[in-house]
Amino acid sequence: xxxxxxxxxxxxxxxxxxxxxxxxxxxxxxxxxxxxxxxxxxxxxxxxxxxxxxxxxxxxxxxxxxxxxxxxxxxxxxxxxxxxxxxxxxxxxxxxxxxxxxxxxxxxxxxxxxxxxxxxxxxxxxxxxxxxxxxxxxxxxxxxxxxxxxxxxxxxxxxxxxxxxxxxxxxxxxxxxxxxxxxxxxxxxxxxxxxxxxxxxxxxxxxxxxxxxxxxxxxxxxxxxxxxxxxxxxxxxxxxxxxxxxxxxxxxxxxxxxxxxxxxxxxxxxxxxxxxxxxxxxxxxxxxxxxxxxxx
Amino acid sequence: xxxxxxxxxxxxxxxxxxxxxxxxxxxxxxxxxxxxxxxxxxxxxxxxxxxxxxxxxxxxxxxxxxxxxxxxxxxxxxxxxxxxxxxxxxxxxxxxxxxxxxxxxxxxxxxxxxxxxxxxxxxxxxxxxxxxxxxxxxxxxxxxxxxxxxxxxxxxxxxxxxxxxxxxxxxxxxxxxxxxxxxxxxxxxxxxxxxxxxxxxxxxxxxxxxxxxxxxxxxxxxxxxxxxxxxxxxxxxxxxxxxxxxxxxxxxxxxxxxx
Numbered sequence: 303x304x305x306x307x308x309x310x311x312x313x314x315x316x317x318x319x320x321x322x323x324x325x326x327x328x329x330x331x332x333x334x335x336x337x338x339x340x341x342x343x344x345x346x347x348x349x350x351x352x353x354x355x356x357x358x359x360x361x362x363x364x365x366x367x368x369x370x371x372x373x374x375x376x377x378x379x380x381x382x383x384x385x386x387x388x389x390x391x392x393x394x395x396x397x398x399x400x401x402x403x404x405x406x407x408x409x410x411x412x413x414x415x416x417x418x419x420x421x422x423x424x425x426x427x428x429x430x431x432x433x434x435x436x437x438x439x440x441x442x443x444x445x446x447x448x449x450x451x452x453x454x455x456x457x458x459x460x461x462x463x464x465x466x467x468x469x470x471x472x473x474x475x476x477x478x479x480x481x482x483x484x485x486x487x488x489x490x491x492x493x494x495x496x497x498x499x500x501x502x503x504x505x506x507x508x509x510x511x512x513x514x515x516x517x518x519x520x521x522x523x524x525x526x527x528x529x530x531x532x533x534x535x536x537x538x539x540x541x542x543x544x545x546x547x548x549x550x551x552x553x554x555x556x557x558x559x560x561x562x563x564x565x566x567x568x569x570x571x572x573x574x575x576x577x578x579x580x581x582x583x584x585x586x587x588x589x590x591x592x593x594x595x596x597x598x
Numbered sequence: 599x600x601x602x603x604x605x606x607x608x609x610x611x612x613x614x615x616x617x618x619x620x621x622x623x624x625x626x627x628x629x630x631x632x633x634x635x636x637x638x639x640x641x642x643x644x645x646x647x648x649x650x651x652x653x654x655x656x657x658x659x660x661x662x663x664x665x666x667x668x669x670x671x672x673x674x675x676x677x678x679x680x681x682x683x684x685x686x687x688x689x690x691x692x693x694x695x696x697x698x699x700x701x702x703x704x705x706x707x708x709x710x711x712x713x714x715x716x717x718x719x720x721x722x723x724x725x726x727x728x729x730x731x732x733x734x735x736x737x738x739x740x741x742x743x744x745x746x747x748x749x750x751x752x753x754x755x756x757x758x759x760x761x762x763x764x765x766x767x768x769x770x771x772x773x774x775x776x777x778x779x780x781x782x783x784x785x786x787x788x789x790x791x792x793x794x795x796x797x798x799x800x801x802x803x804x805x806x807x808x809x810x811x812x813x814x815x816x817x818x819x820x821x822x823x824x825x826x827x828x829x830x831x832x833x834x835x836x837x838x839x840x841x842x843x844x845x846x847x848x849x850x851x852x853x854x855x856x857x
Contacts, residue, residue, distance in 0.1 A: 462716035475673050476682050477706075
């Protein structure tokens with residue numbers, strides 16, 4: 303039972319990040335590596351704020367906007383300065399490592415005693431039997447809110463334009479809009495979600511760690527592809543919902559791998575191999591929109 | 599009035615691949631004119647359209663649109679008043695979006711891209727009406743993804759999307775070339791109807807000499823960046839297919855190609 307709760311907790315926290323990756327990888331068809339830096343950025347900002355006594359919910363919102371700024375910087379480097387998307391992401395990701403350390407003060411900052419969204423007076427009033435579920439009780443509304451907001455946004459005029467940028471960039475020019483600006487907007491939104499995810503993780507694990515972001519992109523991409531491929535046939539399910547489920551399933555697979563005796567140290571290797579397998583499978587039965595090979 | 603004045607354009611200057619497309623090209627198209635453009639490959643047809651649309655910039659000379667110098671204007675800004683349909687039917691639509699979403703996207707051109715609903719329900723009847731006219735049964739496929747459409751269907755959608763908002767100029771870049779004869783015929787007729795209805799200043803590049811003769815009120819033939827033939831009105835309607843073929847034959851011999 304504890305394992306199951308753990309899977310859902312982790313799956314839901316990382317689902318927020320996967321929603322961000324869905325924007326860049328699937329909608330914009332743009333490989334963005336900024337996420338490996340913006341995930342711990344969210345964590346760093348959130349922990350730094352909480353240490354100084356800022357309200358945990360407010361720190362989540364500020365962390366989101368910190369991610370937005372990181373995304374905008376990647377967008378400007380890529381779109382306005384004409385650097386390739388992959389390289390732009392790597393540049394910002396690398397730079398963020400230092401920025402994160404500056405924000406947090408050091409490479410490991412604990413907030414064990416602090417009030418967080420998972421550890422506050424309101425939750426302490428819960429009956430004893432609810433205690434194991436308190437993280438889920440907080441997480442589920444947050445993830446649902448993110449999912450619904452994103453889905454709603456994608457069906458607005460602005461969202462429609464964003465979707466069309468990844469679909470047919472040249473068409474956007476004939477619609478008298480600059481596709482570059484839409485890419486910046488997409489990167490901003492995506493990294494905002496990724497940072498928010500990092501901030502939620504920091505509050506749940508109660509510490510910031512500089513290397514928290516390593517492998518974020520691979521993990522998120524795996525979740526996105528699992529979700530979209532696995533539920534490809536279910537037309538009535540929205541893509542953000544598929545991504546959220548993908549994230550939970552991904553965490554379940556990792557938990558199974560560990561339960562089967564693989565050490566936690568080999569986690570990154572499992573992740574990498576898992577992504578490779580998923581990509582190979584989805585490339586063979588290719589029908590969906592995920593085109594991961596377009597790394598040009 | 600669309601004017602191209604003293605245009606010079608050279609690709610890869612100073613290299614072995616140097617390719618002088620236009621040396622001193624001049625052309626003016628009065629408002630409301632429907633001009634067809636023919637010419638062999640490399641004659642500068644597509645380069646001319648790209649210069650007008652802003653896809654490429656001239657090395658010298660200027661482009662004037664109704665008195666406004668657009669030579670250095672960003673590509674997407676020019677499209678506020680222009681529509682373009684490409685040769686590739688996939689180029690004019692978003693494949694992963696539904697027909698309804700595609701039309702809604704095009705319908706919102708020059709309007710605010712805000713957080714209101716992407717699809718405006720009250721516009722659906724208007725879209726249906728437009729689609730019905732095409733005669734391909736597209737009005738029943740509003741919720742289908744455009745990526746599953748045939749080339750002809752897609753091109754019809756692309757044409758509707760390019761002209762659904764009020765524009766002044768329509769640029770057609772061999773837009774029937776990739777279609778089968780029947781689909782090409784449908785698209786061409788629809789094109790002519792729309793152009794007449796909306797009184798669009800049109801530039802149509804085509805390799806189909808019959809279309810070039812049958813449609814439009816002016817025909818120009820390009821060769822090596824120069825206008826070899828420029829006929830309009832009465833004179834154009836007298837022009838025969840053989841005249842054009844002879845002209846092509848002449849230039850072929852001139853450049854040393856045997857047909």
